[in-house]
Amino acid sequence: MTDIAMPGAPRKGSLLVRDARTARRNAAEARFRTYGLIAVLLGLLALVVLVVSIIGNGASAFRQSYVTVPVTLLEEKLDKSGTRDPAVMAKVSTFGYAPLIAAGVQDAMDAAGIEIEGLSTKGAGGIVSKDAPAQLRDFVLSNPGLLGQTVDFTFLASGRIDGYFKGRVTAQTAALDKNVSPEQLLLADALKEAGALETRFNWSFITAPDASDQRPEAAGLGVAILGSFYMMLVVLALALPIGVAASIYLEEFAPKNRITDVIEVNISNLAAVPSIVFGILGLAIFINFAGLPQSAPIVGGLVLTLMTLPRIIIPSRAALQAVPPSIREAALGVGASKMQTVFHHVLPLAAPGILTGLIIGLGQALGETAPLLLIGMVAFVREYPSPPIDGIFDPATALPVQIFNWTQRSDPAFVERASGAIIVLLIFLLIMNLTAILLRRRFERRW
Amino acid sequence: MPALWIVAILLALAAAGYLAGRARAIRSAGGDRRNMHSLPSYYGANVAMTVLIPALGLLVLWSLIQPSLIERSIADDIPAAAIGGDTTLDLMMADVRRVAGGLDQLGTPTLITKPAEAPSEEFLSGLREDLGSVGVALASDIAPGVFRAARSYQLAEANGRFWMTIAVLGVGVLGLAAAYAVTNREFRARNVVERGILAGLILCALIAILTTLGIVLSMLFETQNFFSQYSWTEFFFGLEWAPDFRGNSSLSIIPLLWGTLYISLIALLVAVPIGLFAAIYLSEYASPRMRTYAKPMIEVLAGIPTIVYGLFALITVGPILRDYFALPMGIGESASSVATAGVVMGVMLIPFVSSLSDDIINAVPQAMRDGSFGLGATHSETIRQVVIPAALPGIVGAILLAASRAIGETMIVVLGAGAAAAQFNRGLGELVNPFEAMTTVTVKIVSQLTGDTDFASPETLVAFALGLTLFVITLGLNVLALYIVRKYREQYE
Structure with missing residues (x-):
């Protein structure tokens, strides 16, 4: 390029014939363009790999193996006194129920004519989830009249058997695993053929509470979804009015002075403060200072509110700003006060934009994990929180924290659960963002 | 009642x-x-x-x-x-x-x-x-x-x-x-009522200030507590991180800061070239059709919660990096490593860099491009020698913002980077090996503050000192970045 400008060095040859330098420059142009395209494709590829990896790992969490077992509720085991008094029967612990289930599996084997060498009755019972005895006990205690009869129950299969049908467990790994034996896998195959074992959609993954490390098959998201929902209610109830009020003040009323400047800089900086810092704030102020309970959705909701506020204020201000001044002037012109102008005319016109910002802010709050770890939402919670308003003070977990919790457990079945939970989380986020996009499409006005 | x-x-x-x-x-x-x-x-x-x-x-x-x-x-x-x-x-x-x-x-x-x-x-x-x-x-x-x-x-x-x-x-x-x-x-009822409403509005706007004050004060208070039990020179200049809840811990921030900065560096090495080139391509070359589809798709990456990236690092990227890079080269056997966390965090930051740079590149006046084309420059020459230099301050601001995000990121490093602090006495080789597990400031804040904590021991209180340091660093980067971006915007508006 520089030599073009040089005087006295006329260009050799025709302008229309490509010389070596033009070819080089064109090649550089093509290369540069390709780099850009590659970068875009890499970005898209990352998205695809991420989504495929999560769905590939997690889709199977929504299907689960169930075993149907005829259990004989032996009176001499469950109610020695014969009084049918639930208080007396409650003294039989779940350990008393486990042999009945094992015997039931044995019965199912006999009925289907399955014989497997080297498999004891207890071993046969091992294909049923460790959660089953508790389930059976609850059933018997609430229906003592059925004692002595044989009832067909459908239990979850144990995590390893379930893993076998999902390809996670094979005969080779089972031989090395103390939780499952190759014979049990054979039995599972045989039961499946006999129709006593089936794999079907698993609603309890979405509704059941968490389960301990030993029984991944029973772990569900019920408490976590409820906890996240409560937190979103708190965030909605606090962040919407406060955020909108703050943006109205800053956009419509604030005089241009030092204090307003400080508030504005503050808000844009708060939006970029690492989320974990808000966790520290919540721990120090809401739990240690104000004495609110740990693991409660109210604390999580408060922390997420503080975190979400700037992210709601910024789009709300943009929405207010987008309302043309002519609207304000017209309202003032017919005698409305400043406050009436804002609340009767500007705010309704800005509402769709504010709502869009709010939904996106809520979406970010829903997926936030780090601050919740610090305020004790990682606790193992099996009880559902009670309905609001009391429920927001009860211990609960949150969806993203439950995912984190499952990744920290040793059983590989929990990786499947965690990925499945992420699918649930992403579906929620997808719904929220689609709503926001639709709202924008439907109501956005260009002035 | x-x-x-x-x-x-x-x-x-x-x-x-x-x-x-x-x-x-x-x-x-x-x-x-x-x-x-x-x-x-x-x-x-x-x-x-x-x-x-x-x-x-x-x-x-x-x-x-x-x-x-x-x-x-x-x-x-x-x-x-x-x-x-x-x-x-x-x-x-x-x-x-x-x-x-x-x-x-x-x-x-x-x-x-x-x-x-x-x-x-x-x-x-x-x-x-x-x-x-x-x-x-x-x-x-x-x-x-x-x-x-x-x-x-x-x-x-x-x-x-x-x-x-x-x-x-x-x-x-x-x-x-x-x-x-x-x-x-x-x-005059309306005046009184409206004054009341205005006071309410002001109060809501002040909550932002109160939050910042709350953050700073709560951390300052506990940090002061920490420094009354633990020497601040040790904290800032010591070289060892070895907390021990029975006492006699070494709690120095340097090894954690090293991990944080190293991981952030790798993340930026991934995110900046990809994000910048993607922004250039989308704003200068791409057809409007491609732009309408590709830009939102890349921005979806910014909307995905970090726990998802964390799990992605843990179950997909970590094992791949270990099996295809670290083990064959014989330089590491852990799936959680600086590289794992860095690469995944880089992916997360791509949309940050790209959409901010995109805005900034679009703000460069068309007249500058036309001038360059008129002198016979090719498109790429125009971009490299006219558009990018003009947009440079803004791009630097975008990169600083991305860096601040990387430094404060928690879930990806908790799940992808490991829990062992960098050890300075093992020599430089291990310190700079990207396939070595390494921990960061944020990971240690989480691990010191979860579980049973005793708010009187320095092992717990150190988390507040770490948090305050993190806050100051990210705040500094943000202020700097916003200043640069604002300054730059004024130049062309």
């Missing part, structure tokens, strides 16, 4: 006040609105506001102050001899509070009326069982001193609640009477 009931009564009072005030104003104007200063609803709103705001304010204030007052007076009553051994005043007060709460649930009037009366042994152990049945489990039998304190706590609380109810409702009624009295057609 529970606070909820008080609020309900106040609301009812406010509603009645609204109607009464409105009616009185209309009456004073002889039923003709044109004689009134404001619209009738403003007179009503004024009365309702005067009922609610002072009363609710008092309610909140009282509820905040009463517990600490009662506790102080109770704590004074506990004999010094009862404290000591394995218990402290704090632990004892916690017991007192729990017993008092349990007694409330049991409904004690049938038991003992006078707090001074000495309770018998059997009574106390029986009480422990009763308390257990309402969900207040106690580790040992209740000491007589604790029981007495709990009783007086309970009485004082009931007393306080009674007076609070009277005071709050009294203020409400007074407000109603006063506002009702001034209501007539001349009264």
